[in-house]
Amino acid sequence: MSQTNRHVKLDEVWAKLLDGINHVYQFQGMKKPAYMLLYTHVYDYCISNPNQSRTVAGTSRVHIGGLSRSNGQDGANIVGGELYNKLKNYLKDYLKDVCQSGVDLQGEGVLRFYTNRWEKYQFSSKVMNDFCSYINRHWVQREFNSGRKDIYEIYTMAMDSWQKVVFQPLHKQVTHACLDLIKSERNNEIINTRLISGVIQSYVALGFTEELTNSSHITSPTLTIYRDYFELYFLHDTEQFYRLEAATFLVHNSVTEYLKKVATRLDEEVHRVQSYLHPSTLSILIKKVEEVLIRDQLDAIYTEAKKLLRDERYQDLALLFKLTNRIPNATNELKKIVENHIYEMGINTIERVSGTAINDPKVYIETVIDIHKKFLKLVQESFNGEQGFTAALDKACGKFINNNVVTQSAGSTTKSPELLARYCDALL
Structure with missing residues (x-):
């Protein structure tokens, strides 16, 4: 009897897969034959007994008149659910250990830890997603088509596991550390921007939705996590930072020097977004900076305009106009x-x-x-x-x-x- 036609028990295939999965998530090298063997184990398991009812725990199937129907919303009768759960539980246990290693870290330490482990985990999850592609194409797709919204492709399931097991316990200290670095950079200190960009990449990747397009089960990124757990706090800190800077700077400098500072700050914020933040942040960030540094200082700016006109300092007046023109109706x-x-x-x-x-x-x-x-x-x-x-x-x-x-x-x-x-x- 050929291997593809004999029944392959779950425990047997899991024992064969586990060593390879450990290699993947312990970041050990894997040659192509070993990788192909993992794919073969998954494939053989999924096709070993197509008539056997194997669903995700909590659902069952009944057979009526030769038709297989679910008394839950478990999708078609395709082998793969129990193996899917094995993979999910493996990641949950693995990530608990990861989280425990970083829970006491702060500052740049937690950023180095988070970005390092995230990059390796993301890569490893892509590898596992590849050798589990048969599950994705058949069992996961069938489950999704039947109405299950809690079943994802293996890679997305891995991202969801990271979000629940690592991100949720650590996000406060990770975000706070990013904001501290940004504040340091605004104060003319040199920082490691790769730490921030690594976190941002993670936050963006962790936002996803499931869509059904052309009968394909796909994932589409959203920015929910990025906006709720980073951008919101970033914009708040930005407003506080520049409100204090404006008040302090104007005490010791002229309005014209202040406007030169504003122009520099706006350029810096554009560069900041281009360097390590998500592009969608640019417009809302610049609007926030304009409101704090220009709109809220219009009375002083108008007074300065009169002085510049009187002294015929037309070049400085051009800068004043350029900045004032950023605020709706401010040039009236x-x-x-x-x-x-x-x-x-x-x-x-x-x-x-x-x-x-x-x-x-x-x-x-x-x-x-x-x-x-x-x-x-x-x-x-x-x-x-x-x-x-x-x-x-x-x-x-x-x-x-x-x-x-x-x-x-x-x-x-x-x-x-x-x-x-x-x-x-x-x-x-």
């Missing part, structure tokens, strides 16, 4: 500040030449043109020619041209057009 007040400044400068400049300008069209018109040129350059260089600031320039010019010391002295709001007409006549 900035446009008003620019409009008022241009208007006041126009009024004051015309007043200085009013003695001659009232009767000299050339002095008056060229003064107006010079004012407009000067602030058009400001709008283009400091505000990127943004339409709202161009409109503020036009509005301010319209106001001071139609109502200034010259028009008031003439007692006519049409004085400016008259002087313009005389200026044009002179040119002709």
Whole structure:
């Protein structure tokens, strides 16, 4: 009788598998023939007695009229459930020992432990998933199709076991250690970012859902664990860190220096996400930093804008605009500040030449043109020619041209057009 047709008892096949599984999870090398033998043991067991009812513990099957039906939700009558449970229990016991080895560790120690054991466990679980692929394709798939949502492919089952046995007891100290390292990096200390990226990779991999697509039993990653056990705390710490930094920095430095610091911090946070966090964190992280460092400091920023306009520090003003423009509607007040400044400068400049300008069209018109040129350059260089600031320039010019010391002295709001007409006549 061939091996594929004889009945292979569970205890016999488990004894053959156990030594190989121990090799896999003790990170010992395995040659291809040994690996293929493990696959053969699983395959022979699964096909040894197709008519035998073997289901996961807690369910049974009845046979009516030649049809096999379940009195639970155990799926089709395919051998594999008892072996599946053996594998699951093995991982549970193995992971209890892993967890016990790391439960008293803190700081970088727990991160080195967690990432090292996780990487090895993940690799080993992929190996076991491969030599158990027959169970995945047949027994697991049939169970899933019958409605069982607590049965996973072997690799996913291994991830679920890690999540329950190792992650749940250790996640607080692991996450806390990551946050401490990030704080150190923000304080200009050099850290081992691979420790954090290893943890993040684990948190992402541990989130999964089961989907049925094209009759294939697959797993799709989600970010539930990453968001609930890391990102939430990371964003809270980020807000606290930058709120304190903003208050402290502004006590000892100018707002302009503060804005330069903000620009640097924003670049650093982008790099941080690109280096070791999940890409989905970028938008919410940057929004949080913008709110704390820019939105909550707008009053001081607006006051600084007035100083920069007065001192004609247009390069610094460009940075101020660039950062303020990150906050919705925050530039509305900035446009008003620019409009008022241009208007006041126009009024004051015309007043200085009013003695001659009232009767000299050339002095008056060229003064107006010079004012407009000067602030058009400001709008283009400091505000990127943004339409709202161009409109503020036009509005301010319209106001001071139609109502200034010259028009008031003439007692006519049409004085400016008259002087313009005389200026044009002179040119002709």
